[in-house]
Amino acid sequence: MVDVHTLEILPTVEELNEAVGRAFLARLRTLINEAGAGSRVDLAISGGAITTSLLPSLLPFVGEVDWSRVRVWLVDERYVASGDEDRNDDQAWEGFFRAAAGVEFVRMPTSDASAPGAGSLDEATAAFATTWRELMGERSFGMGPDGHICSLFPARVDMDEASPILAIRNSPKPPPDRITVSMPVMRACGEVWLTTAGSAKADALGRAFAGASPLDIPVAGIL
Secondary structure (H helix, E strand, O other): OOOOOOOOOOOOHHHHHHHHHHHHHHHHHHHHHHOOOOOOEEEEEOOOHHHHHHHHHOHHHHHHOOHHHEEEEEOEEEOOOOOOOOOHHHHHHHHOHHHOOOOEEEOOOOOOOOOOOOOOHHHHHHHHHHHHHHHHOOOOOOEOOOOOEOOEOOOOOOOOOOOOEEEEOOOOOOOOOEEEEOHHHHHOOOOOOOOOOOHHHHHHHHHHHOOOOOOOOHHHHHO
């Protein structure tokens, strides 16, 4: 489990984006410099405000990073067709990574019948798990008002899940079918940057820091 090194509270979303964004780009540059020549740094992002607010705010600074040294993973995705407005990957790509020259952008499968890896939700999940194992091996790399993280919702978290990639059905938050990474993957990450905005999330975050069970507040599992 990661140690919590810093907790910062900022008065506005704009100030949150600026503080987190600039620190994130600086840290990414450091990791690239520390990595071996020719290797890529693995960066995992979820959806929500990360793709619709934080990343677009960083577009003026996209040239500050050598993106040819970065592999970006979508670690939580709605299992709908490509081009659907609910897709996190399209939001991330159009809002930021399209301008990140040389980036390797790993998308989770879509539900399109003709798309690579498509089929049933289980087949798509298995296909992406294969991609994960091929690129990541045994290595590893937002939160909602109920404390969910990625698509791990209250009472639906297995702290000892064996598979790195999970199929989620009947999600409490639509759309119902999703693909997400497991809690052990997140707990194995060397660094986790958690950003949340809005008073609706304050209670869940406070309970997580106070030691709530991950079964009740999933984000507590990485804190």
